[in-house]
Amino acid sequence: MALRLYNTMSSQVEDFHPIRDNEVRMYACGPTVYDYGHIGNFRTFIAVDMLQRFLRQSGYKLRFVMNITDLDDKIIRNAARDGVSVQQYTAKYQKAFLEDSDMIGIEHPHLVRATEHIPQMADFVAKLVARNLAYRTDDGSYYFRIASFPPYGKLSKKDFSEMRDGSRVDVDEYDKDSARDFALWKAPKPGEASWDTSIGPGRPGWHLECSVMSMAELGETFDLHAGGEDLIFPHHENEIAQSESLTGKTFARFWFHVRFLLVEGEKMSKSLGNFYTLRDLVLKGHKPSSIRYLLTSVPYRTQLNFTFDGLKQAAVSVERLRNFRQRLSSGDFPSGANPEMQALGNETIDRMRAALEDDLNTAQAQGAIFEMVRKANSALDAGQVKKDDTRRLLAALEKFDEIFAVLKDDDGPKMKQVFDWAPTEGREKDISPELREAVQSGQLSDADIENKIAEMEAARRARNFKTSDALRAELAAAGVIIENTKEGVRYRRK
RNA sequence: GGCGCGGUACCCAAGUGGUAAGGGAGAGGUCUGCAAAACCUUUAUGCGUCGGUUCGAUUCCGACCCGCGCCUCCA
Numbered sequence: 248m249a250l251r252l253y254n255t256m257s258s259q260v261e262d263f264h265p266i267r268d269n270e271v272r273m274y275a276c277g278p279t280v281y282d283y284g285h286i287g288n289f290r291t292f293i294a295v296d297m298l299q300r301f302l303r304q305s306g307y308k309l310r311f312v313m314n315i316t317d318l319d320d321k322i323i324r325n326a327a328r329d330g331v332s333v334q335q336y337t338a339k340y341q342k343a344f345l346e347d348s349d350m351i352g353i354e355h356p357h358l359v360r361a362t363e364h365i366p367q368m369a370d371f372v373a374k375l376v377a378r379n380l381a382y383r384t385d386d387g388s389y390y391f392r393i394a395s396f397p398p399y400g401k402l403s404k405k406d407f408s409e410m411r412d413g414s415r416v417d418v419d420e421y422d423k424d425s426a427r428d429f430a431l432w433k434a435p436k437p438g439e440a441s442w443d444t445s446i447g448p449g450r451p452g453w454h455l456e457c458s459v460m461s462m463a464e465l466g467e468t469f470d471l472h473a474g475g476e477d478l479i480f481p482h483h484e485n486e487i488a489q490s491e492s493l494t495g496k497t498f499a500r501f502w503f504h505v506r507f508l509l510v511e512g513e514k515m516s517k518s519l520g521n522f523y524t525l526r527d528l529v530l531k532g533h534k535p536s537s538i539r540y541l542l543t544s545v546p547y548r549t550q551l552n553f554t555f556d557g558l559k560q561a562a563v564s565v566e567r568l569r570n571f572r573q574r575l576s577s578g579d580f581p582s583g584a585n586p587e588m589q590a591l592g593n594e595t596i597d598r599m600r601a602a603l604e605d606d607l608n609t610a611q612a613q614g615a616i617f618e619m620v621r622k623a624n625s626a627l628d629a630g631q632v633k634k635d636d637t638r639r640l641l642a643a644l645e646k647f648d649e650i651f652a653v654l655k656d657d658d659g660p661k662m663k664q665v666f667d668w669a670p671t672e673g674r675e676k677d678i679s680p681e682l683r684e685a686v687q688s689g690q691l692s693d694a695d696i697e698n699k700i701a702e703m704e705a706a707r708r709a710r711n712f713k714t715s716d717a718l719r720a721e722l723a724a725a726g727v728i729i730e731n732t733k734e735g736v737r738y739r740r741k
Numbered sequence: 742g743g744c745g746c747g748g749u750a751c752c753c754a755a756g757u758g759g760u761a762a763g764g765g766a767g768a769g770g771u772c773u774g775c776a777a778a779a780c781c782u783u784u785a786u787g788c789g790u791c792g793g794u795u796c797g798a799u800u801c802c803g804a805c806c807c808g809c810g811c812c813u814c815c816a
Contacts (some may be wrong), residue, residue, distance in 0.1 A: 258745090270765080276816080284816090291816040307769035319814075375777095402746060404744055405812075429813065453814055475816030482814065506746080507810065544764080545754070550747070550809065557753055560765040567764085570778060602755090610755050621763095621780085628772085628780055719776065730777050737778085 255502035279316040280340035294547035311470035352652035369444035387434035403480035454485035472499035531679020534658040536563040578734035584635035592639035659689035688726020
């Protein structure tokens with residue numbers, strides 16, 4: 248079996264094969280760094296991250312580039328408003344994006360920035376003009392001539408044939424040839440940032456940025472281009488028009504688009520009061536792993552309804568997986584192997600792979616791992632798991648986590664970071680009691696906890712249950728849960 | 742209006758032309774000094790509604806109802 252992915256261009260699920268033997272070249276439209284990223288942004292980035300992880304797990308070599316849009320109208324406006332340079336303005340949010348990516352388990356792709364490619368962008372426009380695919384207007388802006396690219400609309404399935412026939416659309420205050428023509432390059436405005444280039448002063452349009460950077464990094468034709476569903480039109484359509492009309496070649500072969508998420512059943516928006524950044528959720532006391540799990544649990548082409556109830560459920564699911572792993576890695580098991588457990592591990596790995604190969608069906612992959620957890624737990628209860636089996640089962644868990652990345656128990660330090668960040672933005676008031684508690688539990692060192700456990704065990708052996716219960720309660724209050732099992736004492740942080 | 746997606750149990754959600762994965766929540770039970778974890782049993786004769794095709798449809802077709810997205814820069 249091979250990976251099958253939905254391609255927006257063909258509106259079908261297709262077999263995915265890279266152009267060049269074993270190397271996948273992919274480009275994803277990243278964040279516009281004018282503010283902190285919200286969970287909608289991160290749904291998209293996490294979906295792309297899982298795709299990227301799965302491609303590597305499948306044995307492909309990867310050249311994965313993501314842009315950081317550090318230059319657009321909003322950024323320029325805000326920078327001008329604050330009286331700082333564009334670079335100064337975006338530095339803070341670029342840093343925040345990288346921190347947030349780490350927090351939510353996104354592996355850093357190779358990042359490229361618009362501000363680092365201005366001369367190439369000007370050259371690109373000059374080439375388009377030379378071929379009469381673009382034109383300059385009196386104010387010094389440049390526009391792409393859509394009528395020169397007949398396939399325009401092929402990605403978004405829009406029909407622009409009437410325009411191509413030359414029927415004039417009313418052109419309002421702009422002196423564009425056609426109302427649909429889009430800006431490649433914008434003439435400078437007073438008080439706003441601009442760059443002096445071979446085609447005159449000004450700044451690049453957003454669509455141009457991605458075309459130039461992706462081709463600079465990956466070549467004129469590459470394997471896959473990803474982004475949120477809203478980018479299909481006009482952003483990606485315009486990228487195709489510019490790029491393909493210039494090169495005469497297919498720009499990207501696969502178009503991977505991630506569906507928007509809803510929050511509590513409604514489109515996320517500031518006006519509805521259901522707009523959340525990643526940090527907002529952590530301030531409320533939610534673990535990064537819960538957020539990631541919830542965001543990974545619905546396949547990327549399905550609308551995901553993000554709810555606080557769902558977030559709680561996700562937290563429990565992650566706990567279940569972590570408990571299982573701890574059970575396998577901390578107990579003593581007889582040497583040897585149980586063929587049934589070996590088969591279970593292998594079968595689970597196969598099922599997860601098959602699910603993900605089927606257009607990244609993450610829900611089904613999760614179903615497979617949980618079925619393994621239940622069966623293996625049952626066998627563990629019955630004492631039928633041997634040493635070699637734990638390795639096999641842990642290997643399956645590891646395969647799962649290479650994609651989902653929720654098992655590593657590092658929520659505490661991550662939450663501490665947000666806790667420490669809050670005052671720097673005047674947001675102490677938003678720190679919830681839950682976050683406070685979570686951060687507190689991180690204060691106890693492993694050694695502290697182990698000392699307490701030793702005390703507790705001594706008390707239990709002496710059947711001094713009053714003391715042991717008091718110690719248990721004390722640790723629980725500090726966010727540490729003690730479990731007495733047949734295999735010994737275990738603890739975990741809440 | 743144009744283009745597109747979806748409606749599956751209390752919640753999230755997978756899936757298939759042959760009789761409904763998985764997770765959470767609820768109820769009962771086992772284990773346990775307590776707690777936790779874990780396991781077992783249980784929770785949709787039913788998959789928006791109405792027709793059609795078929796030996797058989799939740800799965801295909803049609804109509805309708807409802808929700809959602811995009812239609813110039815919001816992931």
